[in-house]
Amino acid sequence: MTNQDTLFDHDTDEELILKRSIKELELWISEVNYLIEECDKFAKLASNSFKKRELRDRFLEMIDVNYAFRNQLDAYKNEIPKYKECNDLACDLFYINKHESIRNHYHNNLLTYRNLKLLFFNDVLQ
Secondary structure, X not given: OOOOOOOOOOOOHHHHHHHHHHHHHHHHXXXXXXXXXXXXXXXXXXXXXXXXHHHHHHHXXXXXXXXXXXXXXXXXXXXXXXXXXXOOHHHHHHHHHHHHHHHHHHHHHHHHHHHHHHHHHHHHOO
16 A cells, blocks of 8 residues: 555545545556456357357447547546646536546446346346
């Protein structure tokens, strides 16, 4: 655990929000990377083992979506140092709202992926 991960009594509200946001962002990037790997495996299963090309294609599309989303996450991660430079409420709110927007995107992306996996399992287990 680094100082960046540790919360201290002397941390300002902004520092606490920033530390939490960075930790959450790192989790999202890790999860999206895992989703890409898992979608690849599901696409291969759908195609090679079950001969379900339509499902394979949907997983391949999901891979593309997740690569694009990971690029968004990486771009946001590169913007975080700018948040540290905020010195007014408007600037703070800009980055807090941006983080919330990305959180919503992550959540929707995850729901889409779960529904696709459910479709896969329902289809192959019939």
